[in-house]
Amino acid sequence: MDWSGDLEYFLEAPIGKYITGPSWLFAYPTAKFSALVFWGRLSGESLEGTLNIHPRVHSGASRPHVALLDARRVEHVDEGGFAIGVNYVRTHRESLSSSISQLAIVHSGGMLGSVAAGFFRLIGAPYQAEVFTDPVEALRWIALDDPQGTLAALDALYTSTTGTTELLRDLRAHLEKNLDDASLAGATRALGISERSLQRRLAESGTSFQKEVVGARVRMAGRALVESSKPLSQIAFDVxxxxxxxxxxxxxxxxxxxxxxWRKRGT
Known part of the structure; x- marks a missing residue:
């Protein structure tokens, strides 16, 4: 797919193109399928650009078509970010209902999963919507011919947009699940790579193993601060x-x- 740096050009001819914002990308791989990918901390400010993607973007696509909302990498959604989503759907409900037949929403679970699941229950979905934790299962639900290939293509767009390589993504996922034993030896065994190669490739990405361990601890702690009432002593121990x-x-x-x-801001 080709990146479009011009919003008007993208809106007029979106098929085979994608456009990006500070914490999102919107892609139209084919005339029958569109995808909106989010990551990081979503705020009203970071999502403001999505308001400019008017539903007329769907005019050149099959009507109706199927769509994916990928929120697997979202760390937090503040009140302003949630309000933008609600207002967008409410404002463009009629147009969206005629443009999209099915929307598959993918999330990583936990409190954010509850937010994703409750979004359309709050405002009423203008199309058929289902929530998943497995992206391949989500893409199968909207009946795409090659769900794994489609997911790989979208993940590649995310990687090129954010500079996050597949190795770095896998390392971060491993560390978040193994903070009680966040060792270089354990990570290299899990990733199937030598310690020297891992350190070299991390350096090429502008980071280090120790920085990634700290980042994993902070990400997991940030989620726990917002999604639970655990005392700081328990969260510190957990990470x-x-x-x-x-x-x-x-x-x-x-x-x-x-x-x-952080806890006060996120609640």
Whole structure:
């Protein structure tokens, strides 16, 4: 697919193209399928650009067509970001209902999964919508001919847009599941790569193993702060920090906020 840096050009001829924002990309791989991919922390500011993707973008596509909303990499949605989604669907309900027949929503589970599942229950879906944690299953539900190939293509767009390689994505997923034993040896065994090769490829991506361990701890802690009422001492222990002081210092260094400021902002 070709990247389009011009919104008007994309709206007029979107098939085979994609457009990007600070935390999202919108793609039209074929006339029968469109995809909206989100990542990171979604706020009203970061999602403002999506308001410019008027439903007329679907005029050159099959009517109706099927669509995917991929939120697997979303870390948080604030009130402003949620409001933009609600207002967009409410404003363009009639046009969306005639343009899209099925929408598959993919999320990573937890509190964000509840938000995704409850979104259309709150406002009423203008088309048939289902929620999944498995992206391939989601693409099969909308009856795409090659769900695995489609997913690989969308993941490649995400990688090129954000600079996140497949290796880095796999390492981050491994670390988030194994923070109690976040060792270089354990990571290389899981990824099937030598320690030297992993360190070299991380350096090529502008990071290091230690930076990725800290990033995984902060991401998991950030989710726990928003999605649970656990005390800081428990969260610090869960993400592998020796003390609350160590945890708080690390968290603030990475996010610019104390853990309690993060919790307050996210609730």
């Amino acid at each position: 592998g920090c020796a003390s609350v002081q160590h945890f708080s210092t690390m968290f603030r260094k990475v996010t610019g906020m104390t853990p309690m400021q």
